[in-house]
Amino acid sequence: VVGLSIAWELANRGVQVDLFEGQAGTPSASWAGAGMIAPVPTRRPADAWGAFRAASLNLHATWAERLHAETGIDTGYRRCGGIDVAIDAADVDRLNQRRPLWEAEGIEAEWLTPAQARQLEPELTGDICGAYLFPGRAQLRNPWHLRALAEASRRRGVRIHSGISVEALEPDGARVASVRTTKGRWACGTLVVAAGPWTERLLAPLGVEAPTPPLRGQIALVRWDAPRLLRIVECGPRYLVPRDDGRVLIGSTEEWAGYDPRPTTAGIAELLAFALRLCPGLGQATLERAWAALRPASRDGLPYIGRVTPFDNLLLAAGHRRTGVQLAPATAVLVADLVTGTQPTWEPTLFGLDRPAVPINLAFDS
Ligand SMILES: Cc1cc2nc3c(=O)[nH]c(=O)nc-3n(C[C@H](O)[C@H](O)[C@H](O)COP(=O)(O)OP(=O)(O)OC[C@H]3O[C@@H](n4cnc5c(N)ncnc54)[C@H](O)[C@@H]3O)c2cc1C
Numbered sequence: 556v557v558g559l560s561i562a563w564e565l566a567n568r569g570v571q572v573d574l575f576e577g578q579a580g581t582p583s584a585s586w587a588g589a590g591m592i593a594p595v596p597t598r599r600p601a602d603a604w605g606a607f608r609a610a611s612l613n614l615h616a617t618w619a620e621r622l623h624a625e626t627g628i629d630t631g632y633r634r635c636g637g638i639d640v641a642i643d644a645a646d647v648d649r650l651n652q653r654r655p656l657w658e659a660e661g662i663e664a665e666w667l668t669p670a671q672a673r674q675l676e677p678e679l680t681g682d683i684c685g686a687y688l689f690p691g692r693a694q695l696r697n698p699w700h701l702r703a704l705a706e707a708s709r710r711r712g713v714r715i716h717s718g719i720s721v722e723a724l725e726p727d728g729a730r731v732a733s734v735r736t737t738k739g740r741w742a743c744g745t746l747v748v749a750a751g752p753w754t755e756r757l758l759a760p761l762g763v764e765a766p767t768p769p770l771r772g773q774i775a776l777v778r779w780d781a782p783r784l785l786r787i788v789e790c791g792p793r794y795l796v797p798r799d800d801g802r803v804l805i806g807s808t809e810e811w812a813g814y815d816p817r818p819t820t821a822g823i824a825e826l827l828a829f830a831l832r833l834c835p836g837l838g839q840a841t842l843e844r845a846w847a848a849l850r851p852a853s854r855d856g857l858p859y860i861g862r863v864t865p866f867d868n869l870l871l872a873a874g875h876r877r878t879g880v881q882l883a884p885a886t887a888v889l890v891a892d893l894v895t896g897t898q899p900t901w902e903p904t905l906f907g908l909d910r911p912a913v914p915i916n917l918a919f920d921s
Contacts, residue, residue: 556585556697556700556701556704556879556880556883557585557749557751557872557873557875557879557883557886557887558574558576558747558749558750558872559574559585559701559704559705559708560704560883560884560886560887561747561749561872561886561887561890561891562574562704562708562713562715563704563707563708563711563713563887564887564888564890564891565713565887565890565891565894565895566708566711566712566713567711568891568895570891570894570895571712572708572712572713572714573713573714573716573741574708574713574714574715574716575716575719575720575721575734575736576715576716576717576718576719577718577719577720577721577737578720578753581816582816582846582847582848583751583848584751584752584772584848584849584850584851584879585697585701585751585879585880586697586698586701586848587697587772587774587846587847587848588697588772588848588879588880589694589697589774589794589796589804589806589807590631590694590695590696590697590700590796590880591637591692591693591694591787591794591796591880591881592612592615592632592692592693592694592695592880592881593612593692593878593881594612594637594662594663594689594690594691594692594693595609595612595613595691596608596609596612596660596661596662597660597661597662597663598659598660598661600660601659603901603902603905604857604905605660606901607882607885607889607901607905608881608882608885609660610884610885610888610900610901611881611882611883611884611885611886612881614884614885614888615632615693615695615881615884616632616634616693618630618632618884619632619695621707622700622703622704622707623703625706625707625710626703626706626707626710628699628702628703628706629699629703630695630696630699630700630703631694631695631696631699631700631798631799632693632694632695632700633693633694633695633799634690634691634692634693635692635693635694635785635786635787635797636688636689636690636691636692636785636786636787637688637689637692637786637787637788637789638667638672638675638676638679638686638687638688638689638786638787638788638789639686639687639689639789639790640672640679640683640685640686640788640789640790640833641683641684641685641686641790642681642682642683642684642790642832642833643684644684646684646790646791647684647685649791650687662689662691663689663690663691664687664688664689665687665688666685666686666687667685667686667687667688668685669683669684669685669686671686672685672686672688675688675785675786676784676785676786676788677783678783678784678834678836678837679788679833679834680834680835680836681831681832681833681834681835682832683833688786692786692787694787694796695880696798697880700880716736716738719736719737719738720736720737721734721735721736721750721757722735722736722737723735723757723760724746724748724757724758724760724761724869725740726761726866729865729866729867730743730866730867730868730869731743731746731761731866731868731869734746743868744868745868745869745870745894746868746869746870747870747871747872747890747894748863748869748870748871748872748873749871749872749873750873751767751849751850751851751873751879752767752768752769752770752814752849752850752851752852752873753767754767754851754871754873754874755767755768758863758871761866761869763863763908764908765859765863765871765873765874765908766852766853766854766874767851767852767853767859767873767874768811768851768852769811769812769813769814769849769850769851769852770809770810770811770849770850770851770852770876771808771809771810771811771812771815771816771847771848771849771850772806772807772808772809772810772847772848772849772850772877773806773807773808773810773818773819773822773823773826773845773846773847774804774805774806774807774818774826774845774846774847775804775805775806775823775826775827775830775842775844775845776802776803776804776805776842776843776844776845776846777802777803777805777830777837777840777841777842777843778800778801778802778803778840778841778843779801779802779803779837779839779840780801781801782797782798782799782800782801783797783801783836784797784803784834785797788833788834790829790833792807792808792809793805793806793807793826793829794806794807795830795833795834795837802843803830803837803840805826805827805829805830805837806826807826808822808825808826808847810822814849816847816848816849817847818845818846818847819847822847823845827842850875850876850877850879851873851874851875851876851879852874852876853873853874853875853876854874855910856876857874857905857906857910858872858873858874858875858876858879858882858886858906859871859872859873859874859906859907859908860872860886860889860890860903860906861889861890861893861903861904861906861907861908862893862903862907863908864908864909870890870893870894871908872886872890885900885901888900889901889903889906
């Protein structure tokens with residue numbers, strides 16, 4: 556999603572783009588993810604990171620409209636709302652601790668008793684001790700969003716080379732002169748590496764250390780006969796994301812499992828147990844499919860976006876961990892600013908590889 560978003564943004568600014576997308580057949584995190592979009596802050600963010608994040612969340616509504624207008628493809632972007640449930644006192648504390656962050660960002664959040672939560676979502680018959688309602692939570696359907704981005708990019712002249720992997724970046728002095736691919740060598744003008752968790756492997760031979768360790772996430776997809784949940788239901792890192800057609804995504808795990816993208820029985824069993832605890836009625840749903848994919852993590856939880864020294868024509872955009880879909884629009888704008896020599900909309904040093912470690916406070920993890 557990061558590479559395609561950058562390609563589309565660059566093409567919109569008149570830049571000729573060739574996009575190499577290797578490893579066809581393996582689900583990327585961008586295809587596999589749940590497509591949750593955090594509520595858009597309504598107050599002016601306190602810092603540059605907050606401003607970047609807020610702008611990205613805000614851009615999603617516009618991008619969904621533009622993609623639909625340009626391609627006729629519905630990305631599934633919906634402001635469906637969300638409920639963050641607490642199943643014990645520790646959860647209540649965890650949610651209440653975040654309350655000041657939501658207030659500072661001007662995010663509408665309303666505490667619900669279990670009875671109030673069930674009034675909104677009658678299927679939440681499991682053992683919950685309270686919940687917060689977020690009317691501003693949204694979702695999109697990842698495969699639809701990717702299809703729309705690819706189609707819109709092609710229409711703007713982007714050449715998408717699917718199934719062609721980049722094997723090596725070939726430097727010549729202070730430039731990356733070419734890339735060696737599985738289908739031959741390509742000369743580069745400017746090169747943007749947005750290869751998810753594989754980014755570190757591409758950059759290491761150039762002496763560039765950009766850790767993007769793969770953080771596996773699993774998902775189970777079930778189907779009800781009709782939509783019976785309206786809102787996203789979250790509890791810590793686990794969630795239920797209901798689609799309009801009765802399907803429900805049950806996610807997700809966080810595992811350091813190397814580059815192994817396969818779901819496991821233990822991972823899926825844990826997710827199903829979580830779902831049934833909150834929503835026993837899901838026991839009647841049909842299990843359609845399960846999958847896993849590798850999120851690109853980073854050193855400190857923030858993505859790396861920007862120029863890669865000492866190369867004049869090399870940029871990277873990777874390491875978005877659990878928020879790559881949400882942050883892709885602003886990432887694309889920032890990279891396109893840097894590629895076209897426009898005054899960057901946000902301060903890129905925040906996302907540089909050599910940034911100092913900063914503690915980040917996330918109002919929402921995903
Ligand atoms: C289960 C799960 C749920 C998630 N839910 C959410 C969510 O609700 N909201 C959210 O914002 N984020 C979510 N995420 C995180 C989000 O999906 C990722 O942060 C995001 O997809 C990362 O995008 P990316 O483009 O950087 O990486 P990827 O999706 O990994 O894409 C990288 C691409 O580069 C290609 N590539 C790699 N190496 C090469 C090479 N050498 N040559 C050519 N091509 C190459 C790969 O084939 C791939 O297509 C979730 C992730 C998972 C796994």
